[in-house]
Every structure is written in C-alpha cells, then in structure tokens.
Amino acid sequence: MEEKPQVLQPINRLERLGRSNTSQKGGKFSINDFEIGRPLGKGKFGSVYLARTKEGHFHAAIKVLFKSQLISGGVEHQLEREIEIQSHLHHPNIIRLYTYFWDAKKIYLVLEYAPGGEMYKQLTIKEKFSEPIAAKYMYEIADALSYCHRKNVIHRDIKPENLLIGANGELKIGDFGWSVHAPSNKRQTMCGTMDYLPPEMVSGQAHSAAVDLWAIGVLCFEFLVGKPPFERQHQAETYAAIKEAKFTYPEYVKRGPRDLIGKLLQVDPKKRLSLDGVMNHSWILAMIETRQKAEKQQQLEKTASLRNH
C-alpha cells in the first residue's frame, strides 16, 4: 500500500547518500506527493520552494539539491551529517526536517516552512533591532542551543544568514551544514564570513560547544548595532581583533547588553557565560518583561477600540 503523505514522519533510518546516488528513487515520498509553489530562495547547491502535500495540504519548504553539484562541491558528507543531525532535533526554535527523498538527479529535503523569511533580510531592512526584540531573539537562540548542546550537537555556524523567522515572529535556526556531534577535535577551515569565528578557531585549536557562546555574543552585537563587532577592512585585522576580543560599542548600546555581550565574547572559552546564564541574564529578563507589558497594553487598547465601535 502507498504511504499517505498528510502526516510527515521524521526520518527513522538515514540511508547513506552515497548509496542514494546510485539508486534511482528513494525515501517514503516522491515529488509527486507535493504541489510546488513559489521559490523561497536559492542556495549554493539548489533552490528552496514553498510546497504542500497533495493530501492533507500540509505546508512545507522543499529544498531541492542536485547530486552532481553536491558531488563536485565535495559536500555529500556534510549534507549527510546535516540530515542526520537536523532530523533528530525537535525544538520550537529549530527548523524541523520532516523527511527527505531522492530521484535519479536530485535530493529533496522536506523542511518546516518559516513564513517570516530570513533574519538577515529583516536586519538589513530594520538596520538594527530594538532592545526588546534583540533580547527575545537571544533568549530563543540560547534555548535552542541549550537543547542542541544537551544532545551533544554543536552548531558552529550561528549568524543571521542561517536564521529564519517563524509564523509567530520567533527565531528559528535553519541550517545545520557545519554542525557536529561534540566533542570535536577537528581543526576546521571554513568558507564564508569570518566575523563569527571564535579565537580558538581562528588559531586553529580544538574547539568545544563554547564556540556557539562566542557566536551568539557576536550575534547580539550585530542585532543591536547592525554590523558585527570584528568587521574590519582586511581579514588579517579581523583575525587580530578576534584573537584579543578587541571591539568597541557605539555609544547608544546600554549597560545591560554590554554586560551580556562582554561575558560572551571572552577569549578563554571556559570563561564564557553559559546558555542558562544568557537566558537568566538581567537585561534579557527585563526586556522580555517590557515586551510582554507592551503587548498586553496593545491588546487592551485593541479590545477597547473594538468595544467603542
């Protein structure tokens, strides 16, 4: 009997992509189970489309990757790890990977759809976030990473480009391409932006889950200022600044966030504030309370204006 696609089952058993490369078709579903909608974006190895299951009309984002491009880019193992890790993570601030399947040429990842789009785009439009919004995002990412670390998963590539926004405006970690199971003794060379690399990775030393603590310190700064703290004209200058955690705050950054960022951007990984410490930081708690009060007030005003009409 054919599987009904309305309830998407998470992956139970990861089939090696190496093997899938030789099989014509595989997985519980096929692309024929979906109606494909508008493109949501394009990555290095393929495109992402809005989609819904033909049965049950369940919305999802389908990432279509070309096997030939994955192979020529030498990233099959990275994808395999991304699938293996992401399929086991179930958290409100992490994009779910529901399932995947493949045909002769392509691999399809069926992902939770994030209607708010890219965090990076929002930050570009708004230039910088208000303190209550930045603090809410910081709480959410700390909560998601705390869940990952408990499962011995280190993300290693936290930056606005890898974050999406959910239906209720919540932060969602959307990309696990560089994540690993801890502990990782590997020296890693990474491509892309260097702005989020911690001192221990810049120096080519072994690293731990504390790399994610450094990255959310950089993220908090970028949320509030609109650019990362170690951005310099030349890469060598960025490296030098990272190694000494040397950066300055614009005047308008207040004491509360300075305290949090300073406690995360510690050169010694052992000295960095824990994720629990982030979630219980006085500035985060105060900002969340401010936001909740403002939302309550808005709700009251809305109810009152409805009553007056």
Ligand SMILES: Nc1ncnc2c1ncn2[C@@H]1O[C@H](COP(=O)(O)OP(=O)(O)OP(=O)(O)O)[C@@H](O)[C@H]1O
């Ligand atoms: N789950 C999703 N919900 C909504 N939009 C998404 C989702 N996943 C990806 N997108 C959109 O599709 C774009 C491409 O995603 P993809 O993960 O392929 O590439 P990327 O991570 O942005 O780039 P790269 O391939 O260079 O790492 C994203 O930038 C985003 O705009």
